[in-house]
Amino acid sequence: MNETRDVVVVGAGPVGLMLACELRLAGVDVLVVERLTAPDMTIKAGGINAPVAQALDRRGLEPQLRAAHAAAMARMSGIFAKPTPVTDTETTAPAAPRRPRAGGHFAGIMLWADRIDSEDPAFADLGPAVESRFVDQQSLEAMLAARAAELGVPVRRGIEVTGFHDDGVGVSIDCGEHRIRASWLVGCDGGRSTVRRLAGFEFPGLDPEITGRQALVEMTGAENVALGWQTTPTGIFVNGPQPGRILTVELDGPPADRVTPVTSAELEDSFERVTGVKVSISKVITATRFTDNTRQVPDYRKGRVLLAGDAAHVHSPFGGQGLNLGIGDAVNLGWKLAAVIRGRSPESLLDTYTRERHPIGEWVLDWTRAQVALMRTDPRSRALRTVITDLLDTRDAATLVAQKLSGVQHRYDLGSDDPLVGKATPDFELADGTRLAEHFASGKGVLLDLTDSPALRAQASPWSEHLELLATKPAQPREPLSMLIRPDGIVAWTSATPHGLDTALPRWFGNPA
Structure with a gap:
């Protein structure tokens, strides 16, 4: 053996880094290994929900959240100055502003802030961190990398796991010619998880039916294309919220190729097919393809191997739920695994990890499936979309969906009828001036x-x-x-x-x- 650790975390994305920080804070000897030699700057999630913001606030990161949110708002300021479309239509013509601001979306159907009851008790005592919701995945990863360094967590890049053996007492992990002995191994290595595959986890679910493309580009020809989420006869597209950010959704099956780089020609063709507008893209800053492949492992633990984040569940990215779901996994698992390692709690405490997080994952998978169903272009789906659009323009429906998407309704079943038990603690000011x-x-x-x-x-x-x-x-x-x-x-x-x-x-x- 080359070295011994309490825990090896595979994956240095936000989920792996968050888990490592939680473990190290509890005094656990944790090592993070990452296949990539540098952080992945591909455009991904653009925001966080209430539980994630609150979790980071509880660890003292609220100032960093506020700064990242302010930077994102500055990037969006240029495009927000333009007329913003406010209807879910089948046209690319810009519409006159009708509502003050958006409070999110469901399948690209906007939730308007003036329809959401902000005084609903579900939104009470959330704390100031929830105001910093525009924190993109790269900013969050950088924030957590700095936090990991501050806590003394070693992060080794360019290290790929090639195999491991769980003997019931610990896990021997092969990283090329290097071998690490750990008490526990946690796969936070994404939707194509090596850890999940090598451990033999089942991964049931639904095959994909869409091809999505998201990119940040420099382009001309889109000056008169409506901003925001828009529906067309051939799909869904997004223009904004920052200049040059585009997203298209086509319902013609999954992409034949997920590996080769997305080219400007591919983006131009997809944009024209969905919007009917021919644009010229001179530079692709970052781009990715995605699908609605929807799967979840039945149990997040197998012996001394655990999974978190996309390694445990995959789905379409609509609503940015994947990042939030993964951070929630890490926050739930970290203190429990530390308590077991330190000998304070029995291994049975880890059973509550799957028991608490799996239902949240199931909910996210269902809500992403429902959004894809509402994006279909057949007449029945479009009729349903019209009905849902009308419903979301009512106060009750908009408030309920906003609660769901923001995560404020998340609650673990801890066997109590008390409405507070199983929910995130309220945050409020105390007599000594602290929160x-x-x-x-x-x-x-x-x-x-x-x-x-x-x-x-x-x-x-x-x-x-x-x-x-x-x-x-x-x-x-x-x-x-x-x-x-x-x-x-x-x-x-x-x-x-x-x-x-x-x-x-x-x-x-x-x-x-």
């Missing part, structure tokens, strides 16, 4: 006591090494509750009395010693 989210930077859980109960704090004191015991008052009046919050920010228990805390503490925080 609740600021008390998770160390990676520990939090016992928040708003009831001033010495008995409750005494009961939790044996776990003080793994918990911050926070006895305080809210800055604004709130119901006097106590909450046990896991390191991933999920509320595990809440009550006005200590009842039930004696069960929740060992369940989620293991041995107090």
Whole structure:
């Protein structure tokens, strides 16, 4: 053996880096290996949802999120100054502005902000980080790479996993002539995951039926093409939100070639087929093809091998859900795997990883499938699209879909009827001027006591090494509750009395010693 580690994470994208940071924060010896020699700058997801923003905020990265969001808004400012189309039509003619701004989209059908009830309780106490939603994948990866370096996580590029053997005690991993012995191996290596394939995970699902192309280009001839998401008789296209960003969706089957670089001629042809407008692309800055291949492994763990992100589930990129889903996997898995490695919790804690994350993945797969169905060009699908467009122009429907897409409705089934349990903790200002989210930077859980109960704090004191015991008052009046919050920010228990805390503490925080 050349070296020994607690965990080897395969893949240095945002999911692998987030997981590595979570493990290192908990004192785990983790190594990241990456096949690529440099970060992948191909255009990908352009934003994050509420759970991801909150998770990063809890680790002290809210200022970086704010800066990345501001930079994205600056890039978009030029195109936002132009007239913005606001209807889902079958024309490329620009439309006069009718709504103030978009609040997202479903299958390219816009959700207008003035139709979304921002006062709905689901949007309460989310914290300031959720305002920084335009954080693209490359910016997030750079942010997490800097965080990993700060925490001392070694990231080795140009290293490809060629094989491994799980003997039930650990995993021997071959990287060419180099061998690494690890207690655990985690594949965060994308939709074509080597780890998933070598481990023999099942990967059931649906075959693709679309070809999508997304690119950032320099072009002429599109000056009169409508901005935003647009429907045409031959497909779907997007122009913007930053200058030169285009996306086309054609319903003629998957691409014959996913490997060769996307050329300007290919993009010009696709753009003309979908929009009816002939453009000239002088430079392709970044471009990619995608499909709606939709698959999910039944169990995210097989022995001492685990999967996270696209290695565990693939789907179309509509709504940018893949990045968000993967970061959610990493945040859920990190503290649990660390607790098992450190001997605080039994391996059975890892069973909750699949149990909690798999249903969220299933939901994302279903919602991406539904969006593809609404993009089809046959008369029945177009009739359904018209109906859904009308529905999304109502307050109730727009609010519900916005809640779903933003992730604020995500909740794990932890066996409690309490509406707070299983959800991300609310974020609010405390009497000392701090926010609740600021008390998770160390990676520990939090016992928040708003009831001033010495008995409750005494009961939790044996776990003080793994918990911050926070006895305080809210800055604004709130119901006097106590909450046990896991390191991933999920509320595990809440009550006005200590009842039930004696069960929740060992369940989620293991041995107090």
